Every structure is written in structure tokens, then in C-alpha cells.
Amino acid sequence: MDVDLWDALRTTPLAEVRRRAAIVGELAEVAPMAVDDAERQAWNDGGGQSAVWYFTPDGRALLLTFDHESELNLYAEGDYALQESFYDGVPEDLVRLVRDRPENYESLNLVDEATGRTIHYAGGVFWFDGTRWEPAEGFTAYCEREGVDAMGESGFGYCLDPYLLGREFTPESVVANRVEHGWYEDAADREAALAEVRRLFARHA
Incomplete structure (x- = not known):
């Protein structure tokens, strides 16, 4: 388990997690979506990895x-x-947010051939009960039974890297993190990106 990142998620106030999710989603050009009374925010890297958040009005959340x-x-x-x-x-009301829903880029459906019911795929399933984050019992039980590295194989570390949990989250740190991952061809590109990210942060102040 990436203990530092897991601890960072668990100690970051949900309002701040939600703000970061909104900013990172917009940077990834993934529009927020209403699912029943919850707000869906998501990120993808364009290559098959994703993080999907559902935030409910009563202060709970689901992360895939x-x-x-x-x-x-x-x-x-x-x-x-x-x-x-x-x-x-x-809780079933959180699972309903991903059951029998239309597919999207981040979340394709697995189909029950017997009933036709569907559920969004996820390598890792985590939820916030209003007080603390927990991995889903079924997810952890499978990983323990099969000897699978739950955090490593779920993509938890990679998929949550853009949110800089446990680290400074500023326009400068976001652009610096992208530079580390090979974004931008030259200094001019970086400066243009920084200006745009600053405007984005201002909208989500």
C-alpha cells in the first residue's frame, strides 16, 4: 500500500478533495456530471487509467x-x-451511482448476461462515510485472498498523483508535476500552461 498517499487522502478535508477533483477534472477536459443527487468528477490519462469521484450532498463520497x-x-x-x-x-445508495448507468470514457460497463444488469468497472473501490475513507470490503477481501497488491494493482498511486494529495496544490505545483511527467515542449509552453492553470484555480477559489 502507498501508505503516505492513503494517509494523505484520509487527512485531507473532503471539501478540499472535492476542489482538487474539480480542478484536475477540468484540466483533463472531463466535464462534471450529475448522477442522481451526486456530483461526478473524473480524470483520465487518455491511455486507459482513470480516477472517478462521486460526492453526495450528505458529505459522503465514492472513489473508483x-x-x-x-x-x-x-x-x-x-x-x-x-x-x-x-x-x-x-452502502447501496452509493453503489447505485454506478449500477445500471450509461457507459462513459472512464467507466465502461460489465454486464450480467442472466439479468442484463450492468455495473461500472473499477480496479479499486474506496468510499468516505462522512468521517473517514475506507477501501471496500469486497475489494480488499479479493486482494487478500488472491495475494494481489491492492493499492499497486488498483492504480491508486498513479491515478491519484495529479491531485497532489499531501502536497502543495497550487498552479505552480500542478505545472511542475506535469513537467516531471513530460508535459510541455519548452519554457513558452510551460508559461502558457501556468497562466491557464492560474485562471482555472481562480474559478475554483
């Missing part, structure tokens, strides 16, 4: 992470029942 190259890519296996089991322990 996905790494398409990992052992936890159940979409590749087409195993609906196993994917459904990953959500065990998560």
Missing part, C-alpha cells in the same frame, strides 16, 4: 480507480459477478 494493465482489470475478464463483489461493504 482503474489501471487497464493491472491484475485488477476485470473488464478484460468480463467477470460481472467478481466486479460486483468489489463493491461489497459500500
Whole structure:
């Protein structure tokens, strides 16, 4: 487990997590979406990895992470029942946010051939009960049973890297993090990006 990042998520106020999710989502050009009375925010890297957040009005949240190259890519296996089991322990009203919903880039559906019901795929399933974050019981039970590195294979570290949890979150730090990942060809590109990110932060002050 990436203990530092997990601790950073658990100690960051939900309002700040939500603000970062909105900013990172907009940077990734993923529009926020209303799902029932919850707000969905998401990020993807354009290559099959994603983080999807659902924030409810009562101060709870659901987080799904996905790494398409990992052992936890159940979409590749087409195993609906196993994917459904990953959500065990998560309150049903939160699971309803991802059950029998239209597909989107970050969240394709696994289908139960017997009933036609669907559920969004996820390598990692985590939820916030209003007080603390927890991994879903079904997700952790499977990883323990199969000897799978839950945080590593779920893409937790990679998918949450853009949110800079536990680190300074400013326009400058966001651009610096992108530079570390090979963004921008030259100094002029970086300066233009910084100006745009500053405008984005101002909108989400």
C-alpha cells in the first residue's frame, strides 16, 4: 500500500478533495456530471487509467480507480459477478451511482448476461462515510485472498498523483508535476500552461 498517499487522502478535508477533483477534472477536459443527487468528477490519462469521484450532498463520497494493465482489470475478464463483489461493504445508495448507468470514457460497463444488469468497472473501490475513507470490503477481501497488491494493482498511486494529495496544490505545483511527467515542449509552453492553470484555480477559489 502507498501508505503516505492513503494517509494523505484520509487527512485531507473532503471539501478540499472535492476542489482538487474539480480542478484536475477540468484540466483533463472531463466535464462534471450529475448522477442522481451526486456530483461526478473524473480524470483520465487518455491511455486507459482513470480516477472517478462521486460526492453526495450528505458529505459522503465514492472513489473508483482503474489501471487497464493491472491484475485488477476485470473488464478484460468480463467477470460481472467478481466486479460486483468489489463493491461489497459500500452502502447501496452509493453503489447505485454506478449500477445500471450509461457507459462513459472512464467507466465502461460489465454486464450480467442472466439479468442484463450492468455495473461500472473499477480496479479499486474506496468510499468516505462522512468521517473517514475506507477501501471496500469486497475489494480488499479479493486482494487478500488472491495475494494481489491492492493499492499497486488498483492504480491508486498513479491515478491519484495529479491531485497532489499531501502536497502543495497550487498552479505552480500542478505545472511542475506535469513537467516531471513530460508535459510541455519548452519554457513558452510551460508559461502558457501556468497562466491557464492560474485562471482555472481562480474559478475554483
